[in-house]
Amino acid sequence: MTQREALLAAAKKCLVDKGYGGTTARGLAAEANANLGSIGYHFGSKDRLMNLAAIELSSEWGNALEQAARAAGGATRAERLRSLMAELLAMIPQSQDIQSASLQALTQSKFDEKLRAEIEAGHAHARAELAAVVLGQPPPDPDSPTARGLGTLLYALVMGLVAQAVVEPGALPDSDLLASALDTLMENDPPSAQAGDRS
Amino acid sequence: MTQREALLAAAKKCLVDKGYGGTTARGLAAEANANLGSIGYHFGSKDRLMNLAAIELSSEWGNALEQAARAAGGATRAERLRSLMAELLAMIPQSQDIQSASLQALTQSKFDEKLRAEIEAGHAHARAELAAVVLGQPPPDPDSPTARGLGTLLYALVMGLVAQAVVEPGALPDSDLLASALDTLMENDPPSAQAGDRS
DNA sequence: TAGCGAATCGTACGTACGATCAACGCTACG
């Protein structure tokens, strides 16, 4: 492995283990068994290396999400939505590291335009993909009302579940409970009492 | 204003403007017109000050969310859900600062247990409140299936919309578009084509 | 008004940081 690769891998590991602020150039070099000066040679600066690592981790998270989304299926929209949620709930606990790193990237994007642009592109892609899965159609244009409405709604669900899972990894509901909550939202109007209560 | 108050206010401002990592003890003292040594005297350390500021900003965001949620109303669940979404979409652009700060707090919570516990408590409260609003009932126990199912679902929606708004402040759909997306999800089964398309 | 504790102040210390640079292999190619 070249020092460049090792440094990038170390940056990803440190981003997960120590966070953006807790990572130092010397810590990266040590983790990568690389020379301190190599950071400047290969990446220009420590910040640029960290931002690149954040972008790549966000991209990995996007791929994991896309894979989960494409595994979902069903004959009706409601079934596909439920299947999507089940796939998500199965996937989220397995990729907590890249999720927390992606959230760090999201917050850092406020202070780095390149990072922001990359993440924005990833979001747009995710919105279109998620809308496509639920509608059972090919992905719409990212600027279409479908992507901006339904896509934003679905992606909000995904990111919101991830955000809660990062704080409380064990607190996500199981697939059945989430499905019954979806039913509760979709049912018409029983003026009180929730449908999905169990045990 | 005492130096303690000034420092805490400065920490909130710096958290928003420069981020967790970009804030220095000297920058805080300068922003607060306070003495550098006062940080240690009043808060123990710069990190403890920053964590306290993050907790308070998260709490402010929780209050803003609660206020918006309680402003929602309607005769049926579907109406209350739609009203809630409309209130959220109106509130989100007005409190972007505390939202981005809260997201920073969320990511930092992985590295500070006290911060994590505070945020977890805030999430639990929000889940119960949101479920209560949509069901038109008093808030359920935070551990109830209602809060863990419907509450998690609704809070995921909220956090997901916020996450997208932080990256692209102008990209949130308007209330009508989001409502039609909700309709799309709730309708039964037209095997293709989306209901809510417009212009 | 003397005394006391809390708050504020200025400063200095030691450390760790990110960046830089000349020197040095190593490899590939002429």
Place this chain on the structure above:
DNA sequence: CGTAGCGTTGATCGTACGTACGATTCGCTA
């Protein structure tokens, strides 16, 4: 065999950091 170029090395630069400390001032009480 030479040499040109890329990657690597270790050392060093200047700086900015967070914290600690003693001196000083403020506000209150007796």
